[in-house]
Amino acid sequence: MARALDLHNYVGHLIRRAEQVHTALWYRHVSREITSQQFAVLNALRRDPGIDQRTLARFTSLDRSTVNHIVRRLTDQHYVTQVRDEEDRxxxxxxxxxxxxxxxxxxxxxxxxxxxxxxxxxxxxxxxQAVGILRKIASMDDESIHGGP
Known part of the structure; x- marks a missing residue:
């Protein structure tokens, strides 16, 4: 018979629960219209105006398709502008x-x-210490996640 994990000691479960707590607090105290991912995009554009979507995805640790969707929505809401790069169309x-x-x-x-x-x-x-630990987990790159070359 397979054993069951004690979810109260399982990191993945705890991270998911912590994200649920964060999302509930965000919805209650920050915004019901703007998600924390959209906030990350807005914040990155304040820090580095004039970047492209690929760079934005890297800076926010979001995949490119998610960034594309967020940028489209924020552009439709007139929070973000998009202009062609004159040097690289x-x-x-x-x-x-x-x-x-x-x-x-x-x-x-x-x-x-x-x-x-x-x-x-x-x-x-x-x-x-907790923030440092979360930074280490969050900074795991694809190589370490997928077992490396």
Whole structure:
């Protein structure tokens, strides 16, 4: 008979549950219209205006098809502009509109607040360590995930 995992000690389950908690807090305190992924795109465009979708995908750790969908939606909502790169007509460069910048400004405070809420579950001396551990897990590259060459 196969044994069952103790999900309370299984990292994948805990990460999924933590994401559910984050999503619920985001919906309640930050935005019901803008997702945390859309926020990441807006934030990346504030940090690096004029980047293309491939670079945006890399900066936000989102796959290119997801970024394409998000950019299309944010463009339709007039939060993002797209212009052809004059030096390479195959590339489309992305930037925030004034409306997009205003939206991002309104979301940053609440996003910081829920980040603090999430970290408040930990004693102060464990918060930096927890963020460091999550960074290590999040930075696993495709080579380490798929077993390398």
């Amino acid at each position: 195959r590339r489309t460069l992305l930037s925030l509109t004034a409306e997009g910048a205003g939206l991002l400004d309104s979301l940053i405070g609440p996003a910081e607040h829920i980040n603090e809420q999430l970290l408040s579950a930990l004693p102060g001396n464990e918060r930096e």
